[in-house]
Amino acid sequence: MSRLFQDTASPRLMNRECPRCFLVLNSEVIRKGIWKVEIDKCTSCSGIYLDKGELMTLTGNRPLHYLTTKHLGVDSDSELLCPSCGSLMDDEYAEGIEIDVCLQCNGVWLDKNELDQLKTVDPAKMESLSPEKLAELYDADQSVSSGGLLSWLFGR
Numbered sequence: 001m002s003r004l005f006q007d008t009a010s011p012r013l014m015n016r017e018c019p020r021c022f023l024v025l026n027s028e029v030i031r032k033g034i035w036k037v038e039i040d041k042c043t044s045c046s047g048i049y050l051d052k053g054e055l056m057t058l059t060g061n062r063p064l065h066y067l068t069t070k071h072l073g074v075d076s077d078s079e080l081l082c083p084s085c086g087s088l089m090d091d092e093y094a095e096g097i098e099i100d101v102c103l104q105c106n107g108v109w110l111d112k113n114e115l116d117q118l119k120t121v122d123p124a125k126m127e128s129l130s131p132e133k134l135a136e137l138y139d140a141d142q143s144v145s146s147g148g149l150l151s152w153l154f155g156r
């Protein structure tokens with residue numbers, strides 16, 4: 001008899017798959033100075049998946065790291081699902097470069113060549129958040145504590 005379902009009892013619960021092509025990602029090691037970062041790469045579209053913190057290691061760009069961790073809003077503008085945990089992802093923009101970030105585990109999906117583009121982004125230019133980003137964070141704040149800033153603005 002053929003088995004209808006895959007054995008899900010294996011230690012690794014699921015293979016990471018490309019959120020665009022749905023092919024299993026290949027692990028690949030990138031060397032950065034003394035660091036070795038193991039990334040997951042799609043052989044079809046050349047997109048890569050980075051676990052939380054790996055983008056920081058590879059680019060050394062701390063504001064970029066904050067953008068994908070601390071300043072993450074609650075909106076989900078991306079149609080992609082996280083290869084690692086299957087949660088919704090959100091589009092973030094760093095100097096016009098689109099990054100898909102997982103709202104759950106803070107993993108990052110980069111399309112082909114985006115890592116190289118991100119390496120050229122000047123951290124100094126990223127210190128201030130864009131008006132769109134501030135609006136999103138403001139909305140997120142509002143959904144948590146309703147009327148916080150508004151009552152501060154109009155309440156005196």
Ligand SMILES: [Zn+2]
Binds near residue numbers: 019021022043045
């Ligand atoms: Zn792909």
Ligand SMILES: [Zn+2]
Binds near residue numbers: 085086087104
């Ligand atoms: Zn995730």
